[in-house]
Amino acid sequence: MTARMRQVPCTVEIEQTHDAFHAHVDLQTDWEIGPGDMVQVLGAPIQVVFGQKLVEHRRAIITRAGLLRRTWIKLLARFQVNSLYEVSFTPRGLI
Numbered sequence: 001m002t003a004r005m006r007q008v009p010c011t012v013e014i015e016q017t018h019d020a021f022h023a024h025v026d027l028q029t030d031w032e033i034g035p036g037d038m039v040q041v042l043g044a045p046i047q048v049v050f051g052q053k054l055v056e057h058r059r060a061i062i063t064r065a066g067l068l069r070r071t072w073i074k075l076l077a078r079f080q081v082n083s084l085y086e087v088s089f090t091p092r093g094l095i
Contacts, residue, residue: 004064006031014046015053027060036065036073 008029015022025041033039041060048054065073 004066006062007059008062010041010058010060012041012046012056012058013054014048016048016050017053018051025060027062029062031062033062034065034070035077036069038063038065 006029008027008031010028011026013022013024013026025039027033027039039060039062041058043056043058046054046056
């Protein structure tokens with residue numbers, strides 16, 4: 001591992017039921033994840049059948065973004081916030 005990379009323990013929780021469909025990774029580290037940082041969970045892919053909830057303890061590699069990448073990601077985020085909503089200008093006569 002380099003100064004920009006760290007391997008840490010993590011908990012992976014995956015649920016696929018009629019109440020919830022999600023996957024969460026909880027990193028056990030004091031490192032803050034910032035813009036442009038990458039997290040790779042190690043191990044084989046996890047498959048969960050419908051109706052099941054699974055919690056696994058694994059290791060993850062956190063790779064810090066460099067100054068240029070972090071700045072680029074922050075800049076792009078400012079202009080891409082409009083992709084989170086949809087605006088329609090439909091004349092009332094067509095509705």
